[in-house]
Amino acid sequence: MIYSTHLAAGVLAGFCVLGFGSPEPDTWPMLVGIAAAGSLIPDLDHGRSILQSIFERGVGTTSGKIPVAGRVVGYAGRTAVRGINRMFSRIVRHRGIMHSIMAVVVFTVLLKILWPGISPAGVQCFAAGYLSHILIDTLNPQGVPLLWPYRKKFSLPVFNITTGSFFERRVLFPILSALAGYVAFTGPVGTLLS
Numbered sequence: 743m744i745y746s747t748h749l750a751a752g753v754l755a756g757f758c759v760l761g762f763g764s765p766e767p768d769t770w771p772m773l774v775g776i777a778a779a780g781s782l783i784p785d786l787d788h789g790r791s792i793l794q795s796i797f798e799r800g801v802g803t804t805s806g807k808i809p810v811a812g813r814v815v816g817y818a819g820r821t822a823v824r825g826i827n828r829m830f831s832r833i834v835r836h837r838g839i840m841h842s843i844m845a846v847v848v849f850t851v852l853l854k855i856l857w858p859g860i861s862p863a864g865v866q867c868f869a870a871g872y873l874s875h876i877l878i879d880t881l882n883p884q885g886v887p888l889l890w891p892y893r894k895k896f897s898l899p900v901f902n903i904t905t906g907s908f909f910e911r912r913v914l915f916p917i918l919s920a921l922a923g924y925v926a927f928t929g930p931v932g933t934l935l936s
């Protein structure tokens with residue numbers, strides 16, 4: 743699926759976690775952001791992922807403000823990120839291990855190790871966001887190896903939504919976005935406003 747669909751599902755997953763837990767309202771934007779980021783991680787196995795584009799643009803904007811040296815560092819940074827992403831995608835293959843329950847566990851543990859101070863709600867949001875990506879990809883006929891290393895790919899053929907199709911852009915994405923809004927306003931945001 744395209745990244746905007748995954749982002750909408752990730753935000754929805756984040757608001758669902760906020761609804762179940764009771765984290766401080768001032769942490770909500772960050773928590774939903776963590777869920778959204780988690781929802782984009784699985785497609786790092788793609789040779790040209792949206793996270794790579796975001797990073798490249800960030801490097802470009804920052805380095806562009808510093809003359810000459812900034813541009814050299816920016817170019818080197820972009821080339822390095824592109825190279826790493828390409829190499830990574832060749833090792834793990836698109837829609838491989840990164841799209842499995844195993845990866846949800848591994849990346850969540852990795853996040854906790856790299857960010858020891860992250861709150862339990864942050865960990866839950868990340869895992870929920872990551873999981874949302876995998877579940878959304880089961881709506882695609884290509885399927886995902888949910889139970890990797892068992893290589894069978896799981897999909898819900900009843901939906902058969904191809905990536906970037908009219909149905910995905912005009913039906914699935916709006917539904918997920920509306921659901922995210924509904925969950926937010928009937929849950930945590932609504933509680934805060936009332």
Ligand SMILES: [Zn+2]
Pocket residue numbers: 743784785841875879
């Ligand atoms: Zn994917």
